[in-house]
Amino acid sequence: MANIIEVENLYYRYRDATEALRGLSLFIPQDKRVAILGPNGAGKSTLLLHLNGLYLPQKGKVCFLGREINPRTERWVKSKVGLVFQDPDDQVFSATVKEDVAFGPLNMNLPEHEVSRRVSDALQAVQMEEYSSKPPYHLSHGQKKRVAIAGVLAMQPKVILLDEPTSHLDPKSKITLIKILNHLHRQGTTVVIATHDVDLAAEWADHIIILKEGQTLAQGDAWLLTKEDLIEKADLCFPTVVQIFRQLPGVKRNYLPLNVNEAVTVLKTIITS
Numbered sequence: 001m002a003n004i005i006e007v008e009n010l011y012y013r014y015r016d017a018t019e020a021l022r023g024l025s026l027f028i029p030q031d032k033r034v035a036i037l038g039p040n041g042a043g044k045s046t047l048l049l050h051l052n053g054l055y056l057p058q059k060g061k062v063c064f065l066g067r068e069i070n071p072r073t074e075r076w077v078k079s080k081v082g083l084v085f086q087d088p089d090d091q092v093f094s095a096t097v098k099e100d101v102a103f104g105p106l107n108m109n110l111p112e113h114e115v116s117r118r119v120s121d122a123l124q125a126v127q128m129e130e131y132s133s134k135p136p137y138h139l140s141h142g143q144k145k146r147v148a149i150a151g152v153l154a155m156q157p158k159v160i161l162l163d164e165p166t167s168h169l170d171p172k173s174k175i176t177l178i179k180i181l182n183h184l185h186r187q188g189t190t191v192v193i194a195t196h197d198v199d200l201a202a203e204w205a206d207h208i209i210i211l212k213e214g215q216t217l218a219q220g221d222a223w224l225l226t227k228e229d230l231i232e233k234a235d236l237c238f239p240t241v242v243q244i245f246r247q248l249p250g251v252k253r254n255y256l257p258l259n260v261n262e263a264v265t266v267l268k269t270i271i272t273s
């Protein structure tokens with residue numbers, strides 16, 4: 001299976017000398033749902049800023065579709081890899097919601113009717129059509145986040161990166177967001193989220209990457225989230241379902257369910273046996 005993004009030995013030091021990334025290597029498999037996990041300050045946001053060419057490597061390299069991201073390719077990468085920032089106030093700035101969502105497509109020099117179509121499709125996807133004429137600064141944080149997501153959807157990227165996409169979303173908006181991400185994934189978009197939410201990662205992701213102190217601790221399938229030594233080392237905690245089933249007698253460690261559906265299956269076999 002091909003990797004759409006590859007990162008090799010990436011270093012990044014901020015101006016105040018904080019070493020945010022320290023020789024980080026990882027790969028993003030194409031067409032997968034990927035969750036990047038790690039504690040506060042692990043380097044998740046700094047990494048995402050490199051994956052769409054907003055930051056360029058100080059050392060090491062990042063490749064998108066096999067081409068190194070550098071000053072010659074960064075514009076092309078930005079048009080193909082969309083990033084939804086952790087804080088929507090860093091992203092949403094136009095006078096109205098619809099102008100904000102149109103900003104990216106207009107920059108791509110698309111014809112006006114195509115821009116309008118993309119704006120209305122994207123606002124519909126995040127269920128924000130009725131707010132299209134509102135100034136973004138009158139919206140709640142969660143609504144601004146949805147507008148920021150619409151702005152990226154309107155670019156129709158190959159890869160969409162979302163930094164803490166579920167923070168500040170109410171439970172129903174979180175479910176809606178997951179549906180949107182799954183829809184994008186089915187359409188062939190590689191979807192990458194950075195999150196602290198181990199439950200979300202266990203429920204949703206096909207591929208998990210765990211970062212700590214600017215390096216990759218592990219990557220693989222969601223089964224990683226059942227590994228005690230790794231969870232401890234990464235300063236994370238087990239997904240809720242795993243926490244419960246680890247305490248139940250009679251559930252073998254290699255049959256631990258990771259999400260609600262798997263838990264129901266295991267419980268049914270316990271109840272009926």
Ligand SMILES: Nc1ncnc2c1ncn2[C@@H]1O[C@H](COP(=O)(O)OP(=O)(O)OP(=O)(O)O)[C@@H](O)[C@H]1O
Nearest residue numbers: 014016018020038039040041042043044045046047
């Ligand atoms: N603009 C900046 N200037 C200086 N240091 C920074 C800057 N932005 C981030 N850092 C530092 O770089 C390191 C990595 O930060 P980053 O924001 O990438 O982590 P994160 O994993 O996204 O954390 P969180 O889970 O809190 O969002 C941290 O030590 C942070 O303090």
Ligand SMILES: [Mg+2]
Nearest residue numbers: 044045086163
């Ligand atoms: Mg962050």
